[in-house]
Amino acid sequence: MEAERQNSAGAVESIRDTIDAVYRNESRRVLATLIRLLGDFDRAEEALADAFRAALEQWPRDGVPDNPRAWLVSTGRFKALDALRRRKRLQPLPDDINERLAAEDGDPASLDGEAVGDDRLRLIFTCCHPALAPEAQVALTLREVCSLTTEEIGRAFLVPAPTLAQRIVRAKAKIKSARIPYEVPGRADLAERLDAVLRVVYLVFNEGYSASSGTAVTRHDLSSEAIRLGRLLTELLPEPEAIGLLALMLLHESRRAARSTADGELVLLDAQDRSLWDRDQIAEGSTLVERALASRVFGPYTVQAAIAAVHANSPTADATDWARIVALYDVLLSAERSPVVELNRAVAVAMCDGPAAGLALIDGLMSGGELSSYHLAHAARADLCRRLGRTSEARAAYRRALALTQQTPERRFLERRLAELK
Amino acid sequence: MQYLCLIYQDESALQNRSKADLDAMYAEYVDFTDDVKRAGRLVGSNRLQPVRTAATVRVRDGSVVATDGPFAETKEQLGGYYLIEARDLNEAIQTAARIPSARFGSVEVRPVWDVRV
Secondary structure, eight states: OHHHHHHHHHHHHHHHHHHHHHHHHHHHHHHHHHHHHHSOHHHHHHHHHHHHHHHHHHHHHHOOOSSHHHHHHHHHHHHHHHHHHHHHHHSOOOHHHHHHHHTTTOOGGGGSHHHHHHHHHHHHHHHTOTTSOHHHHHHHIIIIISOOOHHHHHHHHTOOHHHHHHHHHHHHHHHHHTTOOOSOOOHHHHHHHHHHHHHHHHHHHHHHHSOSSSSOSOOHHHHHHHHHHHHHHHHHOOOHHHHHHHHHHHHHHTTHHHHBOTTOOBOOGGGSOGGGSOHHHHHHHHHHHHHHHHTSOOOHHHHHHHHHHHHHTOSSSTTOOHHHHHHHHHHHHHHOOOHHHHHHHHHHHHHHHOHHHHHHHHHHHHHTSTTTTOHHHHHHHHHHHHHTTOHHHHHHHHHHHHHHOOOHHHHHHHHHHHHHOO | OEEEEEEEEOHHHHHTSOHHHHHHHHHHHHHHHHHHHHTTOEEEEEEOOOGGGOEEEEEETTEEEEEESOSSOOSSEEEEEEEEEOSSHHHHHHHHTTSGGGGTSEEEEEEOOOOOO
16 A cells, blocks of 8 residues: 555656656747647647646546647646636637637647648747847747746846846737737748848847956856747748858857856967867858858858857867958858957958058958947957057057947956056 | 828928929829829828917916927927838838838837727
8 A cells, every 4th residue: 555655655746747848848838839729829828827727637637648748738738718708707808819719629730740830930929029128039039939037037138127037028029019920921022021020039148158347257047048939049040141140159158168267267269278179069050151151142140150050069269260250250241240240350461461461451340430338349459459569559458348348357357467468 | 090190391391392393293192192092001191381380389287388390309390190000010010111201310119008998
């Protein structure tokens, strides 16, 4: 008797673990489908919670269903429609709900693999709709697609959780009142809309990779969420630029362990211990870059990834193929002029043709005024002056860079460089 | 669902354009309006007189205060509107993008508050 009870307690425990695992792996897919079926984010979230509550009650007793995802979707939908019917007795419902009630039996095909994949894309494109404020796109994507809590998102972006919660509530209200459709854009709009999605993913990555303020150089969680999103996108919609962005993120991420010392000091690319670079990520990123480049319809993410791949595959800093990097920056600039890209190109030219050539380019750029308050422009200028032995100019430029940056590790790095100038 | 497409553009820049230029734009407007009408998507539309003709009215403590000029001085002014029927915001945006002034001014797309009686 005792042994049996322990056995069944063990079985219940293992079903709990199963439900946890199903929640981790399937809850976003289930949510994405429920939003389509119920036509409303909040209603779908309630239904998702109800479905998992029912699973906790029923699965230990009846066993885990063969297709847990389908079970959760139909249970969630049933619970939501049941709640609506009860509410209907009290107040009339809007038309679309009546339509949904009528279509209750639904199409079983709407639960198969392909449709569910489409639902996840629908969810991503809706969360990243250009009619939503950019910070709301980011918050909504992390909340709905990645399942981060508002507290986690708030902490990552250094925004109070209530502010974040309000952004999400407003975005959902706008989706409903302006009737932003739950759909994957058609061919005609796809490129533009995909750009908006990739922008959100890259923003999340960068926020994790180089925190814009605060003491930590990297906030790992956001970067790994962004890479997960990138993987999901390339899996669902293997467009060249989505592949290029995933490659770019992986190649940047591969250097994480080498980017800062144990006590949080910044280490620049040329001084990094390359044995710390993650070879698997470099191999995956490099393969993806090749795939995106082969498509011949790639864009700026792919070119940036190609630049990162040159660094990643170079055994030492001195062996870097700077001429190839300059050429890739030229490709990038031919698509869109950007002073920051011009600055990076100037630094590559300095590596290729010597510091004087790079400095001439930077001075030309800075006389235009656009980069005059960009701390990295002053830091790059300072470095080139230092290498040319123009110490007092270097000192002035480091001071200017210091005055313009908020990030603690970067400040310490610049202070160190300044102190080394004798 | 109805969306109001509010057309904003720089009036003075418009005045400085050549007659041929303006005629071409008006022809485009006629085509666009016909198109939306034929598709059964047009609820109403009008072009507005320039902002110098505008008056702004407020009632404060029971008395009417009318002042010269538009409610807000901005670089671009409200020049006209289309009230259209669209399935969702994406369709409304696609229609608004075909309004000729969208190429040099801007079009604000606002869903109409849906009051069910």
